Amino acid sequence: MDVKREWLETDYYKVLGVSSSASDKEITKAYRKLARKLHPDANPDDAKAEEQFKEVSAAYDVLGDGERRAQYDQVRHMGPMNFQTGPGGFTMEGDLADIFSAFMGGGRFDRGGAPFSGQSRPVRGHDLQAHLTLDFGEAVQGVTTDVTLSGATGQAGRSISVRIPAGVSDGQKIKLAGKGEPGVNGGPPGDLYVKVKVQAHPVFGRQGKNLTVSVPVSFAQAALGAEISVPTFEGDPVTLRLSPGSQPGQVLRVRGRGVKGRKGTGDLLVTVALEIPDVLNDEQRQALEAFAKTMEEQP
Numbered sequence: 001m002d003v004k005r006e007w008l009e010t011d012y013y014k015v016l017g018v019s020s021s022a023s024d025k026e027i028t029k030a031y032r033k034l035a036r037k038l039h040p041d042a043n044p045d046d047a048k049a050e051e052q053f054k055e056v057s058a059a060y061d062v063l064g065d066g067e068r069r070a071q072y073d074q075v076r077h078m079g080p081m082n083f084q085t086g087p088g089g090f091t092m093e094g095d096l097a098d099i100f101s102a103f104m105g106g107g108r109f110d111r112g113g114a115p116f117s118g119q120s121r122p123v124r125g126h127d128l129q130a131h132l133t134l135d136f137g138e139a140v141q142g143v144t145t146d147v148t149l150s151g152a153t154g155q156a157g158r159s160i161s162v163r164i165p166a167g168v169s170d171g172q173k174i175k176l177a178g179k180g181e182p183g184v185n186g187g188p189p190g191d192l193y194v195k196v197k198v199q200a201h202p203v204f205g206r207q208g209k210n211l212t213v214s215v216p217v218s219f220a221q222a223a224l225g226a227e228i229s230v231p232t233f234e235g236d237p238v239t240l241r242l243s244p245g246s247q248p249g250q251v252l253r254v255r256g257r258g259v260k261g262r263k264g265t266g267d268l269l270v271t272v273a274l275e276i277p278d279v280l281n282d283e284q285r286q287a288l289e290a291f292a293k294t295m296e297e298q299p
Contacts, residue, residue, distance in 0.1 A: 007075045012059035020073070024066070031060040066127045074123070122187035128180040130194045134164065136201035140211070140233065140259050142166035147194055162194065167209055167261035170198040204233055209259040209266030216275040222246045230270050232257050240270065248274040 013020050016030045034056045036042070043049035062068045130147035138145075146159045162176055173195045180190025198206075205212040215230055225244035229237045232254070240252055250272040258266025280288065 006058070007062070007072050010055075010059075011076075012063050012072065015055050015059040016063065024064075027060070027063050031056060031064065035060075070124070070126065121185060123184040124187045125181035125183040125190035127190040128192045130160075130162075130192065131197070132164070132194050133197045133199065134168070135199050136204065137233075138164070139168050139170075139196070139198040140166065140206075142168075147192075149192070160192070162192070164194070164196070165262070167259045168196050168198070169206065169208075170196065172196050203231065206259070207269065209261055209264070210269050211258045211266065212269045212271065214271045214273045216273045217242060217246070218275055218277075222248070222272065222274055230254065230268075232268060242272070246272055248272060 013022070016027060016034065018026055018030050022030075035053065038049045038053040038056060040046075040050050040053060043053075062072050128149045130149050132145070132147050134143065134145075142163070142165050144161065144163045146161050149158050149160060160179065162179065164174065168174060173193055176192040176194065178189045179192035182189050203213060211233055213231060215228060217226070217228060220226075221228065221242060223245065225246070226242045227239050228242050230240050230252075231237050234257070238254055238257070240254070242252075252270040252272070254268040254270060256265050257268035260266075277284075
């Protein structure tokens with residue numbers, strides 16, 4: 001455990017202007033706001049702002065990391081400790097973790113020990129992390145699968161079965177409450193954070209809870225109107241009526257054929273893509289040239 005003596009001297013929550021119960025998102029938001037305000041580029045030749053910027057960065061370096069924040073909270077929970085020189089006293093030399101370890105008989109004070117009292121207190125388990133790659137269908141429909149844990153705890157490398165809800169998106173981080181490291185002395189377990197990578201689909205795309213698909217149509221279909229068959233992710237196609245004069249890039253909506261989630265089901269967004277033939281036979285060319293002559297205005 002990398003404990004710094006500044007942890008006993010500095011209230012990092014106060015530095016960032018947040019409460020000790022602030023969420024990770026609130027801490028990051030507060031840091032970014034202060035960093036923009038105090039950054040040396042925005043305050044040239046301002047020594048005070050530069051010093052405050054360093055303090056804010058040091059605070060976020062600890063509170064912005066889940067494991068270091070937990071360690072910091074545990075150190076602060078122990079309260080102020082006076083290390084003085086003299087008979088029977090100690091100086092503040094060396095790593096504080098070594099000093100605490102000496103008092104604890106070499107044990108880990110961050111996992112449930114209450115120094116000097118001989119008592120134990122409940123300690124929440126560490127949060128764990130995992131990375132998971134899903135194919136497009138698994139992300140849309142949800143899946144139960146195994147993930148391999150990562151992080152700095154002894155749980156790293158272990159596999160655990162998790163249920164991934166339908167509708168997760170690429171880059172999303174899912175919090176699975178209580179799936180982290182077990183607590184100590186009756187403390188609650190930590191949480192498991194799974195970062196998801198979703199592989200692309202050759203036909204369909206995603207816009208939030210809506211699915212997207214591009215359907216090629218001919219010039220005649222777009223100009224005259226037509227009924228077109230549109231694939232859906234479930235497999236059964238639907239028939240759409242293409243209005244006369246439809247334009248490339250026009251989007252048609254098929255309701256209820258998107259991603260099914262807790263907050264309802266999205267739609268299927270169908271984009272009209274004009275397909276131009278690259279080869280014409282003589283009859284087609286003559287017909288098209290005759291049509292072109294009838295056009296009074298050109299685009």
